[in-house]
Structures are given as C-alpha cells and as structure tokens.
Amino acid sequence: MARTGGVSPETPAARRECLPTLARAACHQRARNEKTTMTASRQTPAAGAAELARPTPSTPAASRLFDEARSAEIVIASIASATDPRLRQVLTSLVNHLHSFIKDVRLTEEEWANAIQFLTDTGQACTSTRQEFILLSDVLGASMLVDSLNNETGGIATESTVEGPFHLVVSPQRALGDNIANIDDGDPCLVTGTVTDDQGLPIPGARVDVWQADAHGFYDVQQSHLHPEGYLRGLFTADESGRFWFRTIVPRYYPIPGDGPVGRLLQATGRHPNRPAHIHFEVSSPGRRTLTTHLFVADSPYLYSDTVFAVKSSLIHEFPQVDDPVQAREVGLPNPFRTVDFAVTLRAADDTD
Numbered sequence: 001m002a003r004t005g006g007v008s009p010e011t012p013a014a015r016r017e018c019l020p021t022l023a024r025a026a027c028h029q030r031a032r033n034e035k036t037t038m039t040a041s042r043q044t045p046a047a048g049a050a051e052l053a054r055p056t057p058s059t060p061a062a063s064r065l066f067d068e069a070r071s072a073e074i075v076i077a078s079i080a081s082a083t084d085p086r087l088r089q090v091l092t093s094l095v096n097h098l099h100s101f102i103k104d105v106r107l108t109e110e111e112w113a114n115a116i117q118f119l120t121d122t123g124q125a126c127t128s129t130r131q132e133f134i135l136l137s138d139v140l141g142a143s144m145l146v147d148s149l150n151n152e153t154g155g156i157a158t159e160s161t162v163e164g165p166f167h168l169v170v171s172p173q174r175a176l177g178d179n180i181a182n183i184d185d186g187d188p189c190l191v192t193g194t195v196t197d198d199q200g201l202p203i204p205g206a207r208v209d210v211w212q213a214d215a216h217g218f219y220d221v222q223q224s225h226l227h228p229e230g231y232l233r234g235l236f237t238a239d240e241s242g243r244f245w246f247r248t249i250v251p252r253y254y255p256i257p258g259d260g261p262v263g264r265l266l267q268a269t270g271r272h273p274n275r276p277a278h279i280h281f282e283v284s285s286p287g288r289r290t291l292t293t294h295l296f297v298a299d300s301p302y303l304y305s306d307t308v309f310a311v312k313s314s315l316i317h318e319f320p321q322v323d324d325p326v327q328a329r330e331v332g333l334p335n336p337f338r339t340v341d342f343a344v345t346l347r348a349a350d351d352t353d
C-alpha cells in the first residue's frame, strides 16, 4: 500500500528521532551548523545536544519506537494523558482489539487497502436520507448489541429492538381507531394493545408512534409518488385505560437497500438482504423509558434469518384471522380481517437494573 502522510527526513521532528547509520553523522553536522544560526530563545545548545542523543534500548523514549510484539501497548501509551477517562477506556480497548485482530488474521496490505476503500465507499453512499454506516452496523449485528446492552428489561419491560432508517418522517397525529392504510391493498388488520407500567397499571395518554411497510414491502418514503404523506404511519394517544387500537394492513417482509457497499458485503458473504414482516412501535410517556421495538408477524418468512438480527422471540405475534361479518362491520374492516394484540410494558425512567 502506498504510504502517505509520513514525516519528511528534512523536518526537525525527523532529525530529533535521529538516524542510525552514516546519515546520523551528517545529521549531527547539519544540526551543529544550524545551532550557530538558532536564536537562544528557540533552543539552547545544551538542550539541542540532549535531543540529538540517540536513546539507548532501556530509555523510556526507546520504548516508544515501533515494536511488533508491543504494537498495541505503544499506541495505548500515547493516549495515557487523555483527560476524559471514558475516551481513554474505549480507545484502549479498541486499539487492543484492532491490533489483535490484525495479528490474528495476519492482514495483508491489499486487504487493509480494500477495507479502507470499503469504508470510504460506505461514507460516500451516505446522503441526507440514507445512512449506509448504520446499515453496516445493522448487518454486522452491532446495532442490536448496543441496543440490547442499553435497554435491559429488568425481566419486566417489553423487549426493544433497532429503530431502523425509516422513522425519518414525523408520524401524523391520529385518533384511536383510525385507518392508516389503503385497506384494499393487503390483508386488513385490527391492531389493539395496552400500555402499562412495571406494576401492571395502565398508562393513560401514552404516546404510541407506529410505522410499517405496505403489503408489497415498501415504506411510503420509498414510493412517495404513490402515497399521501404519513401513509402507514400514525401517532396515537392511549385512552384512560392505556389502550390503543388502529386499522391497517398486514405488512410484508422486505429487503434492506442493497445497491450500496452493504449490499455488496451481503452478496460477497452469501447472505440474503431480507427482514421479516413487522410493525415498528415507539412508545413513550413522561417518567418512563421510551421503548423502540417491532411487532413481528408470526407467519412471515425470514423470522429466523433477519438480515439485521433484530428478532426476539417475545416480539413474534400471531395475527389470527377473524371471519365474522358482524365483528368486521363493528370495527370498520372488510370480512375476513386479521387481528393482533400487543401488550406494552414501560419501565420507570430512573430504573437502573
């Protein structure tokens, strides 16, 4: 790999590091000549001589020279005086793991250049509406791991999962029972649910933000020429008993964007790009931890091979069919229709377990 950004041998920094062979003598001679023209305020002759002394193997300076066996240790020593302790902790671990990884696979120069090109392509694929780095984090399972480590349920709360990139439109305020879909284009569905606290008490007025793909696996923002703004999105307010309900269609599974570097990575590794059918939820209430999660459709393909690893078994729900014209009329859907009930439990915001 071509090297760039190295220190020029003509710079004072390079001279201070000093040269081991015949060049060292020339370096000393040049330094002596320079010293006579230096002002006393820049460098005293005594200090200059000390700087030019070659460190012996036992001096602290020598221990900072590159050494393959101690490569991580040397880099970590360079950040020892970082004042933010968390930054120091995170970087120390990152450098340790990065150096171990490079040694473990004995990375070639060509592979490292390819990796850098891949990350460059990933950055260049990002726009104001596309975040290829988050997608990369998703398909590597990193998004789910960070989500999981930061959203413990305490054995009580509803489990979380990743937010995904399609929550970029603010959901329109909806009344309970509203229809957020074109009911003729898919399986009509009544979604009901409750929002309760960790004692099982209802949370009146909880905000329930939902968004989903259509029956063909597209979000509104992917086909904005076909749908009105806010299609298949809704911001509901739970009633005094913490209940919510709305009408929609059952979403279909869909592929994540595959026309960028992340798509190429999936192809190269023999992976499919699909996510199982789901409805996104973000449920919040003052004093409660906001829950970001999905409701997965139990009969969807790809439940057990989600390309972003976001399925948790507690989030898989049956969507049974109701074949009853009276009930269909009551809820304002064609017969037959499907149903699902989602019981959401929110933890207190200050709950730390």
Ligand code: BEZ
Binding pocket: 135, 138, 162, 163, 164, 165, 166, 256, 275, 308
């Ligand atoms: C989504 O469910 O909308 C999604 C999540 C992660 C990556 C791509 C899409």
Ligand code: FE
Binding pocket: 164, 166, 213, 278, 280
């Ligand atoms: Fe989604």
